[in-house]
Amino acid sequence: MSNENEKLQNFIFRVRRFDPGKDSEPYYEDFVVPCGPGMVVLDGLWYIKEHLDPTLSWRSSCRMGVCGSCGMLLNGKPHLACHTQVRDISKDILLVAPLPNFNIVRDLVPDLAPMLEKHRKLNTRIIREDIEEVLEPTDQYWQDPEDLTAYLQFAYCIKCGCCMAACPTLATDDVYSGPMPLTQGYRYLIDTRDGAFRERAKLLSSEIGPWRCHYAGECSAVCPKGVDPARAIQLMKRELVWDLVKLGKRRHQKPVGLLPKENRATERREGIAEAPEFTIEGATSPAE
Amino acid sequence: MPEIKQYPNKLGLKGWVVGGKWGPERYLYTLHRVTGLGILLYFVMHIFVTATRSISQELWERTMAGVSGTFFLVGEYLVFVAFAFHALNGLRLALIELGVLTGPAEEPIYPYKSSLNVQRPYMVVMMILAAAVVLAGGYDFFIATGH
Numbered sequence: 001m002s003n004e005n006e007k008l009q010n011f012i013f014r015v016r017r018f019d020p021g022k023d024s025e026p027y028y029e030d031f032v033v034p035c036g037p038g039m040v041v042l043d044g045l046w047y048i049k050e051h052l053d054p055t056l057s058w059r060s061s062c063r064m065g066v067c068g069s070c071g072m073l074l075n076g077k078p079h080l081a082c083h084t085q086v087r088d089i090s091k092d093i094l095l096v097a098p099l100p101n102f103n104i105v106r107d108l109v110p111d112l113a114p115m116l117e118k119h120r121k122l123n124t125r126i127i128r129e130d131i132e133e134v135l136e137p138t139d140q141y142w143q144d145p146e147d148l149t150a151y152l153q154f155a156y157c158i159k160c161g162c163c164m165a166a167c168p169t170l171a172t173d174d175v176y177s178g179p180m181p182l183t184q185g186y187r188y189l190i191d192t193r194d195g196a197f198r199e200r201a202k203l204l205s206s207e208i209g210p211w212r213c214h215y216a217g218e219c220s221a222v223c224p225k226g227v228d229p230a231r232a233i234q235l236m237k238r239e240l241v242w243d244l245v246k247l248g249k250r251r252h253q254k255p256v257g258l259l260p261k262e263n264r265a266t267e268r269r270e271g272i273a274e275a276p277e278f279t280i281e282g283a284t285s286p287a288e
Numbered sequence: 289m290p291e292i293k294q295y296p297n298k299l300g301l302k303g304w305v306v307g308g309k310w311g312p313e314r315y316l317y318t319l320h321r322v323t324g325l326g327i328l329l330y331f332v333m334h335i336f337v338t339a340t341r342s343i344s345q346e347l348w349e350r351t352m353a354g355v356s357g358t359f360f361l362v363g364e365y366l367v368f369v370a371f372a373f374h375a376l377n378g379l380r381l382a383l384i385e386l387g388v389l390t391g392p393a394e395e396p397i398y399p400y401k402s403s404l405n406v407q408r409p410y411m412v413v414m415m416i417l418a419a420a421v422v423l424a425g426g427y428d429f430f431i432a433t434g435h
Contacts, residue, residue, distance in 0.1 A: 020293040077310075100303070103294035111294055153393040166310075168317060171303020215384050216317035217404045218310055226396025231403035238387035 008034040011086055013044055015056065016097035018104050026104060028095075029053075035086045041096065042070055042081040045108075058108035065224060068158030071165070072108050073097040078162035078222045099165035112161055118177045119159070121208065122185035127196035128255055142259040147192045154187040154232045156225045163219035163229050169212050176212045179219035179229035186236040195255035201240055210236045313404060313411065320377050323370035330367045365429045372421040380407070380414045 013033050018026040031052050033044045042060055049056050060070035063082045070081040075095050086094060102110035128134055163179035164170055170178045177185070189200050204210065210233045219229040268274070299306070304318045337355060341348040383389045389410050390403035 018295050026295060098297060100297050100299045102297060104297050105292065105294055150393055153396055156396055168303045168314065171299035172301060214317055214320060215313060215381055217313035220402035220404055221311050226398065226400030226402070228402040231390045231393065234385050234390045234403070235387045235393070237385050241386065
């Protein structure tokens with residue numbers, strides 16, 4: 001333990017505070033936080049809450065870069081607090097502020113609701129006519145590996161809002177949807193299981209579409225999951241332009257269906273392991 | 289449910305200019321917008337100046353005399369610089385926006401590489417070309433014409 005303490009170094013966490021009940025505008029408050037090697041910013045915030053000021057507020061959940069709750073501005077750049085080691089981005093003073101381009105609810109808590117509303121407006125779900133099969137699936141829809149690769153990168157988005165905070169277009173434009181909703185819009189636009197290309201193209205040709213993006217590229221630079229929203233937005237423009245001038249692949253004339261019964265595998269292929277035995281009596285699947 | 293007071297935290301125009309420790313593409317984005325507005329402003333002024341010719345010969349000559357001199361020569365050169373940058377950067381953006389310089393979607397494997405890495409060599413080439421055009425223009429504006 002003594003060796004561990006020797007490795008501790010005091011950092012100043014300069015945290016932007018705002019209490020809607022008593023403050024008219026945000027201000028900065030300094031906290032001295034002892035940080036060891038490997039300590040992430042979120043650990044530092046917990047240290048402040050437990051030892052220095054229990055009123056400090058932020059949003060976090062999984063602590064492992066999966067839930068996307070703890071996006072914040074660290075030394076001027078959007079990061080996940082649980083994913084960023086203090087010593088990697090600071091030598092002595094660490095500026096901690098809520099994500100810009102979102103209203104501040106309290107301290108480090110941004111209001112993500114407008115972003116999620118824009119996400120909802122872009123119909124970010126599979127839309128098909130065979131509702132019965134969607135609700136009560138009898139088998140899986142058939143996709144080539146290339147079809148999967150076309151959208152898989154963009155499906156890793158955790159909706160943390162870091163890209164929205166980094167976007168200079170959003171800084172002056174409320175109507176533009178922003179990188180996260182548009183990336184998810186593209187993810188469904190090119191999904192071969194989707195049957196609503198025409199409706200999506202019409203929606204995206206308006207001012208909420210991708211046209212106000214001019215590739216500052218910061219959304220891709222700050223994305224903690226490597227989703228590359230800037231790429232998705234440019235590819236979306238290409239799809240829409242190609243569709244307008246009737247060039248390129250004619251996508252989604254009809255969404256893919258189920259694999260025909262005669263083509264489905266009826267026997268287990270050689271080398272594929274059997275499913276594990278049920279561990280609980282009465283279970284209907286090994287995972288139960 | 290009572291409305292919760294929130295503090296507006298939009299960056300506004302500051303979001304364009306406070307680049308901080310960001311990538312070169314963000315600065316090009318801002319410069320592209322600023323040069324675009326500059327060229328537009330020049331275009332409007334140009335229309336007003338040349339429109340005087342349709343009013344009278346004397347007004348035209350008086351206006352042309354008013355916009356000659358070193359100050360306006362430098363101003364015109366700055367418009368040329370803005371044009372050279374805007375045109376070549378615009379070409380890069382057009383290729384990016386048609387998905388030519390972004391590359392296809394790929395599995396994100398850490399350390400992540402994005403479309404920024406794909407287009408960056410082209411960005412460097414375009415900026416070198418823009419610099420060459422700007423230098424050649426400078427020679428023509430200030431040296432070859434004897435100003």
